[in-house]
Amino acid sequence: MKTIDFYFDVISPYAYLAFEKLPIALDGLSYRVVYRPVVFGAILKHFGQLGPAEIEPKRVWTYRQIQWLANQQGVPLQMPASHPFISLQLQRLALACGQSGSCNRYVTETLLRHVWQGGQDAADISRLQCLIDQLQPTRAIDDLSVKADLKVNTDAAIAAGIFGVPLIEVDGQHFWGLDALPLLRAYLQCDSWFDSSQWRNAGDLPKGIVRSRG
Numbered sequence: 001m002k003t004i005d006f007y008f009d010v011i012s013p014y015a016y017l018a019f020e021k022l023p024i025a026l027d028g029l030s031y032r033v034v035y036r037p038v039v040f041g042a043i044l045k046h047f048g049q050l051g052p053a054e055i056e057p058k059r060v061w062t063y064r065q066i067q068w069l070a071n072q073q074g075v076p077l078q079m080p081a082s083h084p085f086i087s088l089q090l091q092r093l094a095l096a097c098g099q100s101g102s103c104n105r106y107v108t109e110t111l112l113r114h115v116w117q118g119g120q121d122a123a124d125i126s127r128l129q130c131l132i133d134q135l136q137p138t139r140a141i142d143d144l145s146v147k148a149d150l151k152v153n154t155d156a157a158i159a160a161g162i163f164g165v166p167l168i169e170v171d172g173q174h175f176w177g178l179d180a181l182p183l184l185r186a187y188l189q190c191d192s193w194f195d196s197s198q199w200r201n202a203g204d205l206p207k208g209i210v211r212s213r214g
Contacts (some may be wrong), residue, residue, distance in 0.1 A: 001030045002040075002188060005169040007042035007157055008108065012193040013066040014076070016116040016176040019108060020075045025181035029188050034118040035108040036101060037094040038154045040165050046158050053084040070176070078119035080107060085123040088150075089141060090114070096137035096151045097192070101156075198212075 006022070008015040018118070032089035044051055052062045063079060090111050094103040114131060115122040132141070139146050157167075161174065168175040168184055174196075175184040187194055 001032055001168055002185075004031050004033045004037055005146075006033055006108075007036050007038050007153075007162055007165055007167045007169065008112075009038055009165045010090050010111050010115045010122070011040055011084055011089055012165045013062070013116060013179045015047050016112040017066065017069055017073065017075060018079070018166040018168075018181060019112055019191045021073060021178065021181060025185050026188070029185070031188065033105065035094075035098075035105065036157070037091040037103065038157045039150060040167065041090060042154050043158060043163060043165070047163050047207075049163075051084060065103060077116050080115055080122040081120055083122075085121075087122070088114075089123070089128055090131075091150055092141040092146050093131060093135065093137060095153075096139040096141045096143065096146045097135050101149050101153045109133060 004026075006019070008019065010016070026033075040051065053059045060104045063083075067077060067079070069075075074183070094107055094111055095101065097103050110131065114127070120127065160169070162169070164176055166177065168180065168186070171186060175181075175187070193199060
């Protein structure tokens with residue numbers, strides 16, 4: 001049985017869509033999924049990137065595309081009242097409900113649907129309290145151990161070369177985004193393509209130009 005780590009931040013609509021479609025992508029396979037909350041903003045900062053919603057033309061395209069994808073895939077999706085928003089408390093709540101830096105599928109589902117279904121304010125304090133009442137976390141979301149778990153998760157993700165969400169890791173291999181689900185399934189089915197040089201040596205291609213971040 002393979003262990004699959006699903007790195008996510010509820011701020012990402014692609015994390016929501018990938019989460020909803022993951023059981024279909026893994027149908028018939030033997031696996032165990034570990035859901036790992038991280039801070040997407042910290043990952044972006046480390047790699048010197050802006051999020052899709054921070055670049056205005058890309059923001060508009062992203063919102064159009066995810067709603068089209070949801071419609072095509074039959075996944076309910078309504079944009080939250082505003083986006084982007086501060087997702088830190090929701091990520092901490094996920095870990096407050098779990099242990100060892102992870103949470104279960106029910107908690108992950110509840111938090112993602114809190115954001116991406118219903119069209120409400122994802123960061124509303126009263127709605128957060130309703131989630132706390134529903135999920136009954138074993139630790140307070142402002143507990144130092146919860147904050148530490150989220151930092152450890154995020155730092156470990158960065159150290160492992162995880163550059164965005166959703167990202168699925170299995171056997172040290174990375175599969176990024178909703179559109180990587182077919183690739184993930186092929187890997188888990190032992191597709192021989194993953195023994196090819198195209199997969200193994202993709203990072204060996206020389207860089208023709210390197211731009212400064214300044």
